[in-house]
Amino acid sequence: MTGAASGIGRAVVHRYLREDAQVVAVVRDDGDAAALRAEGCEVVVGDVGEYATAAGAVARARDAFGGLDAYVANAGIWDFHKRIEKQTPDQLTAAFDEIFRVNLLGVLFGARAAIGALRETRGCVIATGSNASFRAGGGGALYTSSKFALRGLVMQLATEFAPDVRVNGVAPGATATGLAGASALGQAARRLNADASRMDAMRDHIPMARIAQPEDHTGLYVLLASRTDSAYVTGAMFLSDGGLTLAT
């Protein structure tokens, strides 16, 4: 489970533990490790943009738990709707590398590292997409294209890994988390939930008339991890967006 230290990932970890799953939590910062260990997780510290992080997580699942049933690729960064006209060409290059490295290459690395172990268990990959995997306006050009590409990746890997391993995604709508931006855009310290006016503006577009809490999405991660309850589901990305995509 990547991006396990905060937000949606942290909520999914808690839900998986309540479902009696054994969890390898992948976190970027060492400071996040102790709390997750105290909750019963194995912890791997690393950058999802490095293949070694995914390989280390898979190896830890095998060593500690005897195998891997689901690889959840959830880590991601945003771009705070930054328009490309407001980025210099150098910034655009650096921000492209940074955002696609986390949001797309991180998932590719996870799938590549996990496929051998997942074929042994007939397990699955679950990726966190976004409403921005389906519509314009869920971010800027870089975030939106990274999440559309992720949806394509889910579909393609589903065909490559079938029939042994299912590959699916969950696509949240606006959710109250501290989602950060790209450092190449000067946004590494910015947090989505610190911007009340942005959150209010998002809420006004949502038919369900509220911003999601991370816990709103966790049931889909349980469903998609289940060999029995979603046995025939692969290549799908399930919106969990309060109807946002219908309304825009």
Ligand SMILES: NC(=O)c1ccc[n+]([C@@H]2O[C@H](COP(=O)([O-])OP(=O)(O)OC[C@H]3O[C@@H](n4cnc5c(N)ncnc54)[C@H](O)[C@@H]3O)[C@@H](O)[C@H]2O)c1
């Ligand atoms: N919050 C929303 O409104 C929203 C909407 C749609 C999709 N999402 C997606 O949900 C996922 C989780 O985001 P969140 O909202 O819970 O925010 P979050 O910031 O709480 O979670 C993202 C996690 O990814 C980790 N991460 C970022 N870069 C990393 C890297 N290079 N290596 C390892 N870990 C890294 C962060 O440390 C963080 O724990 C992301 O993929 C995001 O794009 C969020």
